[in-house]
Amino acid sequence: MLTNKKVAIIGVGKMGETLLNGMIKNNLVKKENLTGSNAQEELEHAQEISKKYGIKTYINNKEMISGKDIIILAIKPQMMKKVLSDIEDIISQKQLIISIAAATSTQFIEECLEKNIPVIRAMPNTPALINEGMTVLCPGKYIDENHIQMAIDIFGAIGLVEVIHREELMDVVTALSGSGPAYAYIIIESLTEGGVRMGLPRELAKKLTTQTLLGASKMVLETGMHPALLKDAVTTPAGVTVDGLMELEDGGIRVALIKAISRATEKSKEISR
Ligand SMILES: NC(=O)c1ccc[n+]([C@@H]2O[C@H](COP(=O)([O-])OP(=O)(O)OC[C@H]3O[C@@H](n4cnc5c(N)ncnc54)[C@H](OP(=O)(O)O)[C@@H]3O)[C@@H](O)[C@H]2O)c1
Incomplete structure (x- = not known):
């Protein structure tokens, strides 16, 4: 299902890199369809990731997300507002957003983007690094079964996945499997x-x-x-x-x-x- 999808990871830090590695190792997404970005002042880090994984990297999120099917937000929660306002005017309803940011609701992201964008919130944990992660997914307002299946495929590559539909439970999920x-x-x-x-x-x-x-x-x-x-x-x-x-x-x-x-x-x- 994911083979021909184009995936962009905003924030290739610890978790973003774990996801990138999982998708490559499990042949989920073709390398030429995978991209990642880092903070603007971190050009060297972006270059390092590009060299290590053989993918195209960016320090400009707007440029990167254009034409992508899935956009993974793997930045710190405090960066969320700024990053969303940067991409707000070019993002479309055909693109799926998956956010792994702790304590950031799907509603918050939907409201920042103001366009009925499909958003899935995911809470993975660090053992994902060795394919023993536990991820819980929670769909936002504009999500369909296809979107959920794509997210299950991505996080299934790095461990077990569960889907819940009551977002208020994501706080205890964060406290239990995230921490x-x-x-x-x-x-x-x-x-x-x-x-x-x-x-x-x-x-x-x-x-x-x-x-x-x-x-x-x-x-x-x-x-x-x-x-x-x-x-x-x-x-x-x-x-x-x-x-x-x-x-x-x-x-x-x-x-x-x-x-x-x-x-x-x-x-x-x-x-x-
Ligand atoms: N670590 C965990 O156990 C865990 C578990 C579940 C969820 N999470 C969530 O995962 C998210 C990332 O956590 P992390 O531990 O992976 O943090 P991290 O290692 O600090 O990674 C964050 C990345 O975001 C990049 N970044 C910052 N501003 C950016 C921008 N404007 N555009 C593009 N990239 C930008 C940073 O780039 P530079 O490095 O180049 O500055 C960094 O690589 C957080 O929201 C956290 O809540 C973490």
Whole structure:
């Protein structure tokens, strides 16, 4: 579906480059149909991207988006208004906009562009870099099934994709899967530290931690069993695990994690406002 589409990425930074890489590696879009842009004062960065991926890059968004089918907005939220006002007069309803900017609603983008432009909001996360991303898509007012399918194809190249239709849930999505890798890294760091404290070499402790978390995640995903049942299967009466669990409960791990999601969701709402 995407092979003959022309795709422009406004903002080839960390996330923009991840998407670019995913589309190229998976042969989703032909290289000659892919373009990217960087900030005007960053000509060198644009040249670097062009050399690295063999695509045409720009520092002028207006020039780049002309004739493109899909325009991906991968700039920081605070740049959004300026970038949209730059392209507003040449964008048309035939072009699909996909925005990955946090805390930026489809309504905001639609209103800035003032032309019933189809807009999809996407929230990917950083493991997309190794094709293990989690992206949630939310369609705007002028989106049809074809648009959604094209976005699923793009983000499906870098991990799993879900579509939701209630945009107010994008704040909790941001807090959970968008910010989630940061919480996971803290857990990995702490379990590793625990292993080191008890005498394991650091590298070994890190390997045991990461493979254990990866395996446990896959067990939940692949067996479909409730995590509580899987936990019970590891927990022998009067055994080792139950003592470890008691310490986690004493440290308030569940409440801490639940509160982290609530607090980050509130922050996302606050920034959106
Ligand atoms: N990182 C994450 O975990 C994550 C997850 C989900 C969503 N997001 C969203 O993804 C977006 C990008 O985040 P990021 O982490 O990739 O940021 P980033 O690395 O700073 O990338 C932003 C890019 O935008 C470019 N840029 C700035 N002004 C521009 C303009 N006027 N025209 C064209 N390009 C311009 C910058 O170019 P130069 O580098 O040349 O200055 C930079 O490459 C944000 O809105 C963020 O909310 C990020």
